[in-house]
Amino acid sequence: MRLNNSDHIPRRYEQMEDKELVHLFRKKDDQLAFQELMNRHQAKIYSYIYSMIQNRETANDIFQETFTKVITKMDDTYNEQGKWIAWVMRIAHNATIDHIRKQKRFVDVSSSYDKESKTDFYDRLPDEDTPGQHDQMELDESTSRLLKHIGNLPEEQRTVVMLRHYYEMPFKEIAELTGVSINTALGRMRYALINLRKMFDEEHEKESNNV
């Protein structure tokens, strides 16, 4: 998704690969190269953050925080051998997860393990921002409902779903990013889909009863 005001960027930038643009920005301080990178990837990054947080203000803050880190760390931390977007995604993911964990309340969770979903109370505790707060965006009803259901998924299941959806990230990479085995990542995806199916079924049931 390109930005509305991206017309001033010459066409040759559109034809460049990410790594060329990154090189131009790092070595020659080329602002247009950075803007082109933003044009290419901002929507995916923002969508990931928003779908995890589901609050526009917070998503804006995390998005900005992510890019502040990207700009300041690009010279030191980023290795041009790797994919730039994967590196940015890691920063965005860490910033998002940090925020979610800060929001969670400290409660005793030891006795509330749910065998069915393989989650404990801590995982199922909704994030402070999550429930019903994805109202600021101009979204159609079905998308809003879908986002609401995704918001009700445990954090680690939501993470796998969103990384896969927005980045088409292989499960191996998701596993590396989240620090789990590939089987755990696949398992989380499976439970996420099963949980979403339940939520859709319940919703469908409610609608049928209302009718």
Added chain:
Amino acid sequence: MSIKKTDSISYLYNEMDPSEQVEFERLLEKNENLLIEVESLRNVSSKLEKLPELSAPQGVIQSVCEEASHKTASSKRMVKKPIYFATAALLTIGFMAGALIYESNESTGNVGAAVIGSSGSTESVQNQVHTPQNSSREITPWVDRNDVLHFSGLDNERSDSLLQNSYQRLTRVNNPSQNSIYQRNLQLTGSRQ
């Protein structure tokens, strides 16, 4: 092939090897429950595909781009500072090196004096040169930067004999490692009194 719970996800998201995929499809034909699970998961997964891409607000993107340009400007300033430091350091090193060279020249001059001194001191050389036969002409010995002894006011014949005489007085250094630099200098150019 034993079925793992995660196989259905690997299959749905094309993360199986081609051979595993063929085997899994064979199992799907045989196992109705597995087929139902896969189709049900596929159904939910297809709903996820409707999730839209959301663009960040223009203001946020603008501020990120501004931040990037500020960073560039500040990094340029940071680049200039080391140039100043490097220039100052070079100047300091230059002055110090100059001072050291000057000092060493001074001390070399002293060593040169010591060299001549060891062979009977400059005065004695001069005395030697100021013999009654040579009194008609002024002969002045001097040592250059490279510690080479020169005589001015001598004609070639006489200077050759004088040098020959001097060389005969030089003694060999038997064990130079035992001596300090100054001692070695003295011995190398020393002469029998």
